[in-house]
Amino acid sequence: MGFEIGVDIGGTFTDVVCRADDGSVRIAKLPTTRNDPSRAVLAALEMAKRDWGVEPTAIHRFVHGTTVATNAVLERRGARIGLITTEGFRDVLEIGRQMRHQMYDLVLQPETPVFLAPGRYRKEVRERIDAQGAVLVPLDETTVRQAVMDLTSAGVQAIAVCLLFSFLDPTHERRIRSIIAETHPALPVSLSSDVDPAFREYERTCVTAFDAYIKPVVADYLANMEHGLHTAGLSVPLQVMQSRGGLMSSAVARQRPVRLFLSGPAAGVIGGLEAGRAAGFADLITVDIGGTSCDIALIGNGAPLIRSEGVIDGYTVRVPMVDVTAIGAGGGSLAWLDGAGSLRVGPHSAGSEPGPACYGRGGPDPTVTDASVVLGYIDPQHFAGGTLQLQPNLARTAIATVAGPLGMTVEQTALGIHRVLNAQMAEAIRLVSIGRGIDPRGFALLPLGGGGPMHACALADELGITAIVVPAHPGVLSAAGLLGASVEHEVSAAFPRPLASLQPDHLDAALQDLDERATALMLAEGTAATDIRHFADVCYIGQSYHLEVPLDSHDPTMIYAAFLAAHDQVYGHSTDVPAKLVNLRSVHRAAGGPVAAGATTPSHGAPPTTRSIHLVSGSTPAAIWQRDAITVDTRIPGPAIIEQADTTVLVEPGWTARRTKGDALLLERTP
């Protein structure tokens, strides 16, 4: 029998999901080996062989979600790069858009990633292309050779090139690449016309510089990983998750490393999408509550929302990404009293070290997790599958420090901490939804992470949501998502022209060009697209923000109608003034395997026990179920707790839980 393996490397744990050809699924969590993540992967393969009998030669697919790109930026481990720009525009990377993020701070911080290429590593070349794509000043190759010599003798390990209007005519950028290759054939080069051929020079320069910065790191990492897999006896190509939520081969990833940002969270959203689909829901809000943050994503009509840019270490980077919004609220969020004696929760967190007070690692301050222990939601003996013995007395002591001044009991205060956190998260979810033109009431809630399922009923009640889907393995959903994802390649190009003067044959030709490039990328993966979609970025003339519109037709009238519909959904109105095209995009996809979460874990039928828990309505006995004891015929009315190794589900009064055929738990409002 053959196997597929998905490995997601997170900051703390490396999650492994193994799916056999018969559909059975096994999961494991291993500690991440930070200095060489490939060691954890090799350890996972060894464990799979030892514990599961999975021979390396029987593995026919290996998919990987990685933080290498993001970590290279966070830890400033990228390459020393040089940046080549049009004469007069050397400082664009440093000036940026001049807006600040912290409005009320007196001591300001730079808002642009100057560390990528400080002034001494930025060189200008004489050339100019105008806004119509015509060459105004031909490329002066002497200035190019001088710039390359200056940069290479300064020791740069990669070069980024961003010239004005190169998205209209890439000739000068390509010529610069050739000139670099003449003297330094092995030096990695990133051209803005390849990385992000779209207008706005700061945003394009920034993403191109990031691409060059992480290129050598990503290449080394992937080579190391491939070598390790080869040594372990695997003979399949390595596939990695992109920030857009599709897979690509490591060979292509080396060429477009910037597409690996936030690969892990993207995999989580794809995992959520697959789990929701298996339970019969195409419209989902995923809420991943971890220790320090809560990540919110929307899935509409079976597809994740994609945004055209994301945030890496506080810098906005124009890479298409699964639209995930993070807020500073999680199990480790600290409860504290402000100057007027009000109870506040977050945004500071106890993190994983020292962690919540109940971890017994010296953290004195009360957290949300401590509240969960006091309220009886978490069984101190069986936290994280019994790997960590919690100390409820420490949780009580910590919460008592804020309960005293509030004049409340420890239990009331613990409930208060949950209520305040839930109010913050509910408002954040509402804002994310309405900001994208979505009414959350029609969506199902898909809680993830160790903390998600404990808060799901409260959040759903606040938001008017009537269905909650808890996947079989919410703690390893990213790894599961890897196995469910499609191979996907996206190629785009600037195509600025008014919709009114659009000639369909020009559009056909431009899309054909994009399709050829996407097909080549798919071929490099050894696969072919089963699904090809075209999109256009469209905006009203005179406005510079745009909307992505599916190109179901090449008829300008139909494109315009689709634009108005999209505008109406996102902005609440549309008006029939002229619009223009900005960019074109082609997305090629080869569908992934069947749903990873489709495991059939045997039910052992252990009867539920009872324990007292505290709810807003008062203290009450609740049935305590083990997840694997629940069969498809079981109906669990709240109040109840469902425990499993990677999470705890709180079924509040008014809700009933049952198990779906796809092995998820479905919580519905009790009629």
Next chain:
Amino acid sequence: MIDPITIEVTRHKLEGIANEMQSTLLRSSFSPIVKEGLDASAGLFTADGQTLAQACAIPIHLATLIPVLRKIIETFPPDRMHPGDTFLLNDPYTGGTHLPDIAIVQPIIHRGVLIAFSAAMTHHQDMGGMSAGSVPTNATEIYQEGLRLPPLKFRDAGTINETLVAIIRQNVRIPDTVMGDINAQVAACSIGARRLSELADRHGHNALTAIFAELLDRSETMTRKALARIPAGTYRYTDFLDNDGIDLDRPIRIEVAVTIGPNGIHIDFTGTSPQVRGPLNCVPSGSLAAACFAIRALTDPAIPTNAGCFRPISLHLPVGSLVNPQEPAPVNARTSTIKRITGAIIGAVAQAIPGRVPAASAGEMALVAFGGRHPRGGAFVTGDLIASGSGASAISDGVDVIETDATNCMNLPAEAIEMETPIRLNRVALRPDSGGPGTHRGGLGTIREYEVLVDDVTFTHRGERHFSAARGMAGGGDGARAHSAIHRRDGSIETIPSKTVTRLMRGDRIVLQTAGGAGYGDPADRDPAATAADIADGKISPP
């Protein structure tokens, strides 16, 4: 006694409602100034007009709705307000800020009782008057600035005042856009009213208004505690605006005496210039916005922002001065004034808490606007807002080319300007040697060079810091002054005296250099490695 958890939960809901109102406002507005400039804000106010929760993307909006609410309550007695009523005003002399800012206010009436107001302020793209966009730098009377709307009822129990709509439509250059944006404001207010009524259903309006009072008191307590940590005393600061755009040789004095004491913070503007002929006058809400920004920046950022934070503020604004002008003085360019007032208040308080406050930022947001005929047909108008350098602090250099204090605007990409207009940018660069020297160097200004590619372009330039520098602190040097010039095609060069409205011909170039932030600490104490890095990176010239 209200349960303290319910108070905190309600606070999050109120902030959530304000954010939802703001999101609706930004989403459903038509004009780019709202969508991209985020020049709009929305919030909830108590039944007596105090700020309960407000979402704003630009600090200048912090206080702008406060006098509006006061005026509406004064003009329309609350006991005669009905559900579905909506009020409107934009007149700076009856509670507004400048004419493009229209305020919309809705009473929230729950079971017959007025419990709160929802309100929204939007900078509209045009309000009529002598120039497109309604911010003429050469206005000398408010009548030239556009249509003035005193407090009026826009909807009466849900019925729209069609007379008022007809008057507005007839007086503005882009009636559909203006009415679209007004409707977005009404939609935002309606969402606020609906969600607050739901809260009142849950808690009862008496309990809810008691929570409001408690929330304001708590923020006031925290603000007073934070202010008490600033040594009591009176601190003074004087700074200058370049000129008013009319009398080009006359700098405008801004003087503040900030007294921190047991009663809070009192700001006396005695000594500030009399009102000016040009549009840099600033009605009282502008000085209040500056003071509110200073309070937020100088106290604990974790304090929830509401009227409680602003209670410790009192202002003395001499009648007939720049900060309390009398009709019909023009006011449209008051943003520059608010920025300088904000800097002056912060600069004064800095003396009380040495080390905590950076040296002066240049606080210049230069505005250039070009208008003319596009060679491919039709008119074009484009405006660019350009930042300057921030002040250095005790711990770090100033930031180069960054928005500071009361504003927060983006510049335009060269590629956007060139695709939309017959203007080319030849240069976008840091301005070397413009940061004030110091142990920590002030942030650099920027150089931008625009070249016009057609004849007969109307050009407006509104600068600051051309004639007065951002002042160094603790031995640090001043930032460089701004400088702008027109390089005519024939080779002649005309220096721009901070403000001008003129005509450009094909081949003329504007070279604009914004000011630098001031330095902090003795330059002799600067780390030699930092100086070497600045030289290597081209930020300062080699000695």
